[in-house]
Amino acid sequence: MIAACATTLCLTASLAAGSAVAQDADAVGRAFADHCFSPHLTAETAQARIGPSGARVDFYDLRPFSDAAPSPVVGRPMTAGTDRRCEVAFDGHAPVKALNWLRTGIEQEGLLHKEADVPEGFAPQDGMSFIAAAQLNPNRIAVIQVGVRGPADAPETFINVERLTPLNEVSK
Structure with a gap:
């Protein structure tokens, strides 16, 4: 009986570990491309639309463009000078796929x-592979980044876009 329980525990641990490895970089990347630039995304819709890809999602939007309630910072600390972040992360070292x-x-x-x-x-x-900025409109810039972080034996690839506060407010 002890051997059967030990086998069951080992099998359960193996299946749990396998599910973490089963993330698909292309599914996560597609979810980022299709949703993270949307000005109508909220924390709730980010989880609903991006979460099923297997991504770890870090999202906040303190000044939504729509009439949606602000989505507070709950993941990594807020980047100074930004009011929105949409980031996906997945297990593994795949910066080229992420950049694509x-x-x-x-x-x-x-x-x-x-x-x-x-x-x-x-x-x-x-660990950052790429950083650039794009002009969203005359007063808004988005910074986009791809990189790999974490220890060499358990790397995590990330893709993010952070929207800066309006330029006329930064200069005040």
Whole structure:
């Protein structure tokens, strides 16, 4: 009986570990491209639309464009000077795939040729593969990033877009 219980525990642990590894970088990337640039996304809709991809979602929107209630910061600390973040992360080292999905999202949103200077405070960090900025409208810039973080034996790839507060408010 003890052997049967030990086997069951080992099988359960194996299945649980397997589910964490079963994340599909393409499914997560597609979810990012299709949803993270939407100004109508809320924390609730981000979980509903992006969560099924297997992504870990970090989302806040303190100043929604729609009449939706603000979505507070609940994940990593808020980046100074931003009022919105949509980030997906998944297990593994796949920055090239992540960058391709980021490009897909930029293209889908018509931001391909709307480059902007990356603002101070967004310098590349360890593990970052890509950082750029796009002009959303005359007063708004989005910073987009791809990178890999965490220990070498358990890396996590991330893709994010952070919307800066309006330019005329930053200068006040």
